[in-house]
Amino acid sequence: MEIKNIKLSQLPAFFDQLIKSGKVVIAPVMKKSGKVFFERVQSYSQVATDYIQTGFSAKSVVFPKVEVLFSFNKTDDGIDIKDSITDIPETIVWGLRPCDGSAFNYMTEFFLKENPDVYYAARKAKTTLIAISCAKADDACFCTSVGLTPGSTEGSDLLLTTMGEDVYVEVITEKGKAAIDLSASLFSVNEERSKEKYLAKIDTKFSLTEIKERIKTAYDSAEWKNESMGCFGCGACAFSCPTCTCFDIQDEGTQNKGQRLRCWDACGFGQFTKHASGHNPKTNQTQRRRQRLMHKFQYSVENLGIVSCVGCGRCIRVCPAHLNIFENILSVTQ
Amino acid sequence: MTPLQNKVAELFENGTISLMIGYKNAINKLAVPCFIDHATQVEQLIYTPECKGNLSVYLHKAEIKQAKKIGILANIATLRSLVQLTSENQLSDIEKTVITINAQNEVLVFDNMEKVEEYVQANFPEYTEEDKKLLEQLNSMTRAERWQYWSEQFAACVKCYACRAVCPMCYCSSCTVECNQPQWIKVSSETTGNLEWHTMRAMHLAGRCINCGECGRICPVGIPVHLLTAQMNLDIEKEFGSKTGFSCNSGYALNTFKPEDKEQFIK
Amino acid sequence: MEPKNQYIPYKMRIASITEEAPLVQTYRLEFVDEKDAEQFTFRAGQFAEYGVFGEGESTFCIASSPTREGYLECTFRSTGRVTKALANCELNDIIGLRGPFGNTFPIEEWYGKNIVFVTGGIALPPLRCVIWNLLDQREKFGDITIYYGARSVNDLVYKEELEEWSSRSDVKLYVTVDPGGETPEWKGLVGFVPTVLEQNPPKSDNAVAIVAGPPILIKMGMPILSKNGFDNANIYTTLENRMKCGVGKCGHCTVGKTYVCKDGPVFTYEEVLKMPAEY
Numbered sequence: 034m035e036i037k038n039i040k041l042s043q044l045p046a047f048f049d050q051l052i053k054s055g056k057v058v059i060a061p062v063m064k065k066s067g068k069v070f071f072e073r074v075q076s077y078s079q080v081a082t083d084y085i086q087t088g089f090s091a092k093s094v095v096f097p098k099v100e101v102l103f104s105f106n107k108t109d110d111g112i113d114i115k116d117s118i119t120d121i122p123e124t125i126v127w128g129l130r131p132c133d134g135s136a137f138n139y140m141t142e143f144f145l146k147e148n149p150d151v152y153y154a155a156r157k158a159k160t161t162l163i164a165i166s167c168a169k170a171d172d173a174c175f176c177t178s179v180g181l182t183p184g185s186t187e188g189s190d191l192l193l194t195t196m197g198e199d200v201y202v203e204v205i206t207e208k209g210k211a212a213i214d215l216s217a218s219l220f221s222v223n224e225e226r227s228k229e230k231y232l233a234k235i236d237t238k239f240s241l242t243e244i245k246e247r248i249k250t251a252y253d254s255a256e257w258k259n260e261s262m263g264c265f266g267c268g269a270c271a272f273s274c275p276t277c278t279c280f281d282i283q284d285e286g287t288q289n290k291g292q293r294l295r296c297w298d299a300c301g302f303g304q305f306t307k308h309a310s311g312h313n314p315k316t317n318q319t320q321r322r323r324q325r326l327m328h329k330f331q332y333s334v335e336n337l338g339i340v341s342c343v344g345c346g347r348c349i350r351v352c353p354a355h356l357n358i359f360e361n362i363l364s365v366t367q
Numbered sequence: 368m369t370p371l372q373n374k375v376a377e378l379f380e381n382g383t384i385s386l387m388i389g390y391k392n393a394i395n396k397l398a399v400p401c402f403i404d405h406a407t408q409v410e411q412l413i414y415t416p417e418c419k420g421n422l423s424v425y426l427h428k429a430e431i432k433q434a435k436k437i438g439i440l441a442n443i444a445t446l447r448s449l450v451q452l453t454s455e456n457q458l459s460d461i462e463k464t465v466i467t468i469n470a471q472n473e474v475l476v477f478d479n480m481e482k483v484e485e486y487v488q489a490n491f492p493e494y495t496e497e498d499k500k501l502l503e504q505l506n507s508m509t510r511a512e513r514w515q516y517w518s519e520q521f522a523a524c525v526k527c528y529a530c531r532a533v534c535p536m537c538y539c540s541s542c543t544v545e546c547n548q549p550q551w552i553k554v555s556s557e558t559t560g561n562l563e564w565h566t567m568r569a570m571h572l573a574g575r576c577i578n579c580g581e582c583g584r585i586c587p588v589g590i591p592v593h594l595l596t597a598q599m600n601l602d603i604e605k606e607f608g609s610k611t612g613f614s615c616n617s618g619y620a621l622n623t624f625k626p627e628d629k630e631q632f633i634k
Numbered sequence: 635m636e637p638k639n640q641y642i643p644y645k646m647r648i649a650s651i652t653e654e655a656p657l658v659q660t661y662r663l664e665f666v667d668e669k670d671a672e673q674f675t676f677r678a679g680q681f682a683e684y685g686v687f688g689e690g691e692s693t694f695c696i697a698s699s700p701t702r703e704g705y706l707e708c709t710f711r712s713t714g715r716v717t718k719a720l721a722n723c724e725l726n727d728i729i730g731l732r733g734p735f736g737n738t739f740p741i742e743e744w745y746g747k748n749i750v751f752v753t754g755g756i757a758l759p760p761l762r763c764v765i766w767n768l769l770d771q772r773e774k775f776g777d778i779t780i781y782y783g784a785r786s787v788n789d790l791v792y793k794e795e796l797e798e799w800s801s802r803s804d805v806k807l808y809v810t811v812d813p814g815g816e817t818p819e820w821k822g823l824v825g826f827v828p829t830v831l832e833q834n835p836p837k838s839d840n841a842v843a844i845v846a847g848p849p850i851l852i853k854m855g856m857p858i859l860s861k862n863g864f865d866n867a868n869i870y871t872t873l874e875n876r877m878k879c880g881v882g883k884c885g886h887c888t889v890g891k892t893y894v895c896k897d898g899p900v901f902t903y904e905e906v907l908k909m910p911a912e913y
Contacts, residue, residue: 066589070523088587089525098525099555102641105687111666112687112728116639148881148896149637172394252890252910262430263400265532269587272527279885282641282878283554288688288719293641296555297525298878300885304545306912308876309692309713312849314889314912317430324888324912332891353533353585354420355399547715 034186037202037213038223041195045077050216051125052076056161059094060127061087071126080128085171086345090133090275091126095140095156098272098297102152102282107289118155125161125212132176132343134164134189136275139333139341141188143278146337152295161208164189170233173346175359178239181344183232194228201228238359241340247366248331252323254365261322263354268299270325270348270356276341277325279305300324326361371440372409374466374474378438379406383478384464386434388425390418400425404434414440414468421579423448424535426461438464444579446487447612448535451577453480454615457538484615491613494578494597501594502601517562523588524561526554530582530592531568536575543567569595574603574620577612640881643685643730644670648723649705654791655784658756659721660697660709666728674734676700678741678767679760679872679900682733683880684708689719693877695899696734697759699766706731709759709791735880736899739764739844739870748776748841752855754783754827757846758791760872764844765799772804779806779836783827786815808834828854838863844870849913856903869903873913889913 039047051058052075061081062072069084071091101117137157144153167174167183176182186192191209194201202220204210213220271277281298285291298305301321307313315321333341342358349357368376378384391401391411398417403409423445425431441449446467452458458480465477467486477483494502505513528544531537544552544564552567553560576596583593600611607620645666652660665671677700685691692714698707712721723729741764749768753761761780768775780799784790790809800807810823810830823830828851836843836859843864845855852871859869875887875894882896889912892898901909 064589066591068589070588088589099557107687112645114642114645116642118639144883148640148883150881150883151637151639152641154637258430259402262402262428263425265424265529267529267532268525268527269529269585272525273587278883280878280883281554281886282691282884284685284688284690285553285555286688288686291688293685293687293690294555295641295884298884298886299527302528305886306876308874309717310848314849314875318428319430320912327890328888332888335891349394351529351585351587353529353581355393355397357393357399548718550715 034225035204035210036223036225037204037220039200039202039220041198041200043219044193044200047213047216047219048077048080048127051127051212054125054215056123056125058125058127059091071129085167085169085174086130086347086350088347088351089273090136090345090347091129091162092136092140092275094124094126094160095137095153096144096278096280096297100152100295102293102295104292105290118151121155121159123159124156125163127163128165129162129189130167130345131164131183131185131187131189131192132181132345133275134162134192135181135185135187136343136345137162138188139276139337139339139343140278142337142339143333143341161191161212162189163191163193163209163212166192166194166228166231167233168195168231170235171346173349173357174233174235174344175238175346176344177235178237178241178359179340179342179344180241183235184228194231196228196231201226201231239363244330244362244366245334245340248327248362251331251365252327254367256365256367257323258319260356260361260364261319263356264301264318264322265353266301266303266318266321267353268297268301269351269353271299271301272297273347273351275343275345275347276329300328322356322361326358326365329358330362368410369412370474371414371466371468372412374476375403375412375438376406376409378464378476379409383436384438385436386431387412387438387440388422388431389438389440390414390420390422402431412440418442419581419584421445421448421533421535421581423452424533426452426458426463427535427538432461436462436464438466441465441467443467443487443490443492444577444581446483447492447577448579449480450484450487450615451575451612452535452538454617455575455619480615488613491610492578495580498580498594498597501591502598505594505598518558520590521561521565522558524556524565524590525588526556526561526564527587529585529587530565533581533585534572534576535579536572536577537568543571565592565595569599572596573599574607574609575611576600640732640879643683643732644674645728646706646731648725648727648729651725654709654793655789657713657721658709658711658789658791660707660759660792661720661723662698663706663708663729663731664704671704676706676734677738678764679738680734680736681760681880681895681899682706682708682731682735683877684710684716684720685730685732686716686719686723687730690716691730691732691878692716692720693874693880695760695763695872695874697762699763699770701767701770709756709762711756732880735895737897739900741767744768744842745774746776746840748837748839749778750836750841750843750859751778751780751782752827752831752843752845752847752851752859753781754847754851755785755789756791757848757851758782760846761844762792762795769805776840777806777837778804779808781808781810781827781831781834783810783812783823783825783830784815785812787811787817787820789815827851828858831855831858835862838865842868842870844872846872852913853911856906860903866904866907867902871901871903871906872899873901873906874899875913
């Protein structure tokens with residue numbers, strides 16, 4: 034992997050070149066509420082630099098909360114259908130965390146391996162991910178328990194790690210190289226070195242090897258009920274999660290003219306599995322929460338060989354009842 | 368053991384309760400709901416200023432109702448919810464014991480709702496300074512500015528429905544947003560549809576919301592959605608003189624009729 | 635080659651409408667575009683997403699046999715927003731169709747075997763596809779036995795085809811209605827399908843059974859067949875969880891790790907027993 038260096042003081046200049054490239058640049062922005070969210074920005078002055086984790090992940094860049102699958106228009110001799118794939122812009126995501134970068138790896142595997150999703154493919158192809166290592170963490174962070182670190186490069190195109198007055202730049206992919214080539218003069222050659230002492234210290238909550246083994250028989254654990262008791266059945270965990278990919282398909286407009294959309298959906302909602310007949314295969318919140326957690330640690334491993342929880346801790350932070358995924362997992366695999 | 372823990376242990380041991388809904392410590396210095404079904408587990412229980420969540424919402428949950436004899440640790444907001452829910456005939460099937468801790472740090476146990484009502488009326492809370500300030504700001508805006516403010520706020524809504532999920536007054540078994548014949552409110556998340564959803568919810572809660580502020584506090588995108596109903600409550604109090612979560616027999620201002628009501632249309 | 639956009643529907647013209655039972659209709663659909671018709675193939679057991687533009691999509695199996703070319707049929711009960719809009723369509727209206735999705739019944743593996751169908755209500759359509767598929771190559775199979783029931787006489791679907799099957803000497807047909815659902819003229823059986831199945835047990839020698847129905851019939855029917863000596867690997871069913879995408883992405887239809895839409899909808903009892911009962 035190519036390693037570069039840029040002065041910390043030169044980051045705004047690098048960022049400005051990204052903006053000037055004409056691509057859409059998405060970066061963390063501090064909102065009035067004090068929470069940080071990814072948003073389209075026009076200058077480095079808008080970018081939040083002191084944050085542990087964004088409220089929501091950057092998944093909306095490749096899997097928007099609402100996406101037009103196609104629009105339709107009835108005419109005298111039939112119906113015109115037009116998809117929206119050609120309208121997707123080139124996008125740069127700045128400042129996502131390494132855990133989120135690895136989440137893109139999972140999503141790519143999920144969306145493209147079997148029955149490839151053309152919308153995801155088009156968006157992902159046009160997205161460059163510039164990740165920033167974590168110098169700080171909170172108690173909800175647990176990437177080190179799921180095989181990642183605050184400096185993991187998986188899934189990202191470029192990883193920036195601040196080391197005093199310098200920024201250590203790992204050029205992970207060709208897309209990452211193209212991004213720094215926009216301001217080649219700002220980057221100097223660098224040697225590979227350890228990032229360790231510049232990264233947040235995050236204790237491991239469990240041994241992933243043990244959990245992966247034990248969860249195989251965890252479906253019938255009596256603990257699911259206790260661990261789900263506090264769950265209200267909202268979609269906060271799923272919507273903030275960087276690897277939750279469930280969606281609904283909805284039509285809007287009239288029968289003559291309108292759009293077919295796909296919208297984020299959440300397996301915690303009571304309606305999610307409800308049949309038209311009224312029969313519901315997952316009748317209670319215990320079953321629904323179990324589905325979500327088993328999916329992260331067991332089903333995605335069986336289907337794709339990947340633990341699809343990246344330890345970002347968002348679901349813990351946003352949960353109205355602050356249900357704690359790593360405590361839940363420990364409890365049901367006891 | 369703290370006096371609270373002792374009291375709850377006693378309630379388990381003498382058979383008054385079989386399930387206790389309270390708070391426990393969690394990571395990031397949070398207090399989170401906990402559910403205890405045995406006296407041996409009471410040491411988890413805490414009661415600190417961090418115990419902000421409104422636990423009364425759990426009384427609507429089927430898994431909780433199975434417990435039959437429920438103890439609930441209640442802050443003032445939860446107490447008001449219990450009063451309001453009682454006035455809406457929502458708690459009659461639950462055998463409950465309500466526990467609170469007063470300003471003098473004494474553990475109080477209420478075995479009936481009259482006592483809860485009495486306590487609530489004697490300790491009726493004001494709006495928080497922060498909410499007063501925010502409402503003042505909103506009220507000083509022009510209509511256009513206010514529209515702009517809420518449009519910006521609701522553009523960020525992702526329709527996770529956490530606001531509805533944590534609300535003890537949102538107990539409908541089937542919500543308007545889940546009705547698609549006709550589709551009153553769009554499923555997709557976009558500014559107008561989001562505004563429709565929050566307006567609809569606020570209208571259904573006008574004069575029923577007990578100002579616990581949970582919906583605003585827990586919103587994952589930080590929308591101060593509780594201000595909508597907080598303002599409506601002020602309006603209703605002004606017009607009808609009724610306070611929410613104040614009396615177990617008050618009924619609900621918007622579906623109660625009195626001969627002396629000033630409106631003509633109903634006469 | 636660019637992968638196909640699986641969300642763009644084929645345009646289908648409603649070529650005929652048959653009233654089957656109260657709120658239940660069969661639509662015969664023809665491709666608007668000749669090219670779509672030429673390259674579209676499916677096999678028994680597969681399903682599709684049928685869409686009314688502006689209202690949404692709904693999931694049903696393909697109810698016609700792949701041996702009958704040039705058209706597709708679907709049978710549906712109008713229940714929700716989409717099926718009601720579908721029911722309001724008129725002859726020659728254009729609707730959307732995505733598919734075919736899912737796996738299939740391994741019909742070639744059944745050559746020379748006796749076949750037993752167990753189904754109820756609006757779950758006959760997925761099996762009707764298989765039944766005609768078999769009847770159109772009748773000589774390749776042994777005995778064919780069909781158990782079918784509905785809530786009432788009026789609720790039985792494909793009434794003319796039931797007549798036809800019952801008059802054929804190469805088909806054994808048990809038609810039953812739930813107690814209280816019979817009419818004075820009714821000459822068939824009265825009783826729930828599982829009861830009729832228990833009272834008239836099919837022979838399990840050299841046989842496969844296919845069960846389709848509301849979840850309760852699947853949950854009750856398969857153990858009865860198993861108890862009667864059918865090998866669990868020779869009892870098939872088709873599950874119909876709620877679906878949106880049809881291609882294993884939207885997450886609605888999952889039963890544990892299994893996506894009913896792409897890993898199913900056809901499963902053997904042996905496979906079902908390994909899955910959580912989330913269907």
